[in-house]
Amino acid sequence: MSLLSKAGLLARIRRNKESRARLVASNLDKGIAFQIRATREKQTLTQAELAIAAGMGQNNISRLERSDYGKYTISSLKRIADALDVALVVRFVPFGQYIDWLSATPYLDEGLRPEALAVPSFEDEEKSGKHEAQIRYFALHLTLPVAASPNHSEVSGVYQSRFVAPVSIPAQESQVA
């Protein structure tokens, strides 16, 4: 769910480096505050109760729940994650993946791999044309129906299918579609 489109976010990250930094900081600050607040309330905990569970002062929790605070530490976030019994992910990601996530565009996270450790910079991504792809998605390829398949006797009653790798569709093509 998002009110932000990938095209709009692409325009923001292409404006300049300062704009990219602002996008990350703004959404990080708001995301942390909104998540702690919503998760705490879902578990019907008061700020004071969460503070005790995390071994922190209530003032700290109150500050962390402010979307304009922005001075959290990973150490305090780990304590809150532990107190709420949820996982915490802190990762560097390429801007292409970041705007997919922000705009609720489905994307493939391939887990740990060399590119996930040595993250491509914005410029690297621009040079490789990564940002030109508007939509990345899984395609489900179905083979011909069994009756029309030359091997139908061997696979009777079964439609063969397979997942293929994520497909990138260039901007123009995806707009037409």
Next chain:
Amino acid sequence: MGKPTLWTFAGYVTEAGRHIVQEWYDSLPIEEYEELQDLLNHMASAEKWTRPEFDKVTSPLHEVRVKANIANHEVRVYGVFNPDVRHQFLFLLGVTAKKKDKDKQGQDKALARLALLKQRKASTHEFVIESRSAGSDSTQ
């Protein structure tokens, strides 16, 4: 297509047909515009809105606020929960005001617009939070 957000936003339309809150939002300095854009995007998915970014001003008026470029100032958008549309917040007036200033003038203006809406002398439109992202901001 993703799922729709929990909340939507609407803007005030004058009798003459001007989307004046949208016009104000679109003309904000880019930093304030994006700050508000990101906040509204988060608020759209949040079940509860609280301080510091959201507060009750005077019944039934509320405000959404973010920091402004000018020191000790904040950007405020006054509005009400739309009684006619579930999970919709209706923006009536946008201002940049001093942090501790109660901005009685702005609040009165917002309430006057609400009265005009109730008299059917004004209307609403779907508020677009990404209205200028693709083009006009490239030079700012």
